[in-house]
Amino acid sequence: MRKLVVVNNLTLDGVMQAPGRPHEDTRGGFTNGGWAIPYNDEVMGRFMGERLADPGPLLLGRRTYEDFYSYWPHQKDNPFTEVLDNVQKYVASTTLSEPLPWGNSTLLKGDAGEPVARLKEQDGKDIGVLGSGELLRSLMRADLVDEYVLLIHPVVLGSGRRMFPEGGPFTAFRLVDSVTTTTGVVIATYRRAIEGSSHV
Secondary structure (H helix, E strand, O other), X not given: OOOEEEEEEEEOOOEOXXXXXXXXXXXXXXXXXXXXXXXXXXXXHHHHHHHOOOOOOEEEEHHHHHHHHHHHXXXXXXXXXXXXXXXXXXXXXXXXXXXXXXXXXXXXXXXXHHHHHHHHHOOOOOEEEEOOHHHHHHHHHOOOOOEEEEEEEOOOOOOOOEOOOOOOOOOOEXXXXXXXXXXXXXXXXXXXXXXXXXXX
């Protein structure tokens, strides 16, 4: 059985919205897009490069999938484009239909909980989740997340969509690894405190 691993940028006040570009996601009038970019450094690049050197499949929500597809295939001279083009991508959506435009993409229709649970039961590499806030909330509610790799940035935005919403389920994790970058980002890896249980 493979793990479901969430990899996300996060502010100190828990915001995950639009870390990469100013107009990446302006829902709710959000104007602080691109907040993660000033904190990129060699340590972070090396860490993410190592994670993407031999990746398992990716699980993406519709909005993140469409955003990635509009951006990454057109980027050159970076270690990520080829990986994202070639990796198996599972896309959870109630509005998209097949065939999906980006190669190696498979649509998961309807509620994602059941098909994702089936994917986890298969043998193979762990499944990664990037961005995908709405999908992530449904995965949390279904108790399907096994590990978080959080790039916690030393910035407070005061507004924006947060990764852990009010009313989410109680789930205990333990810190298994941490790396601090030269710009003060803490890359923290948390794994379930008790495997297969949402409570200590």
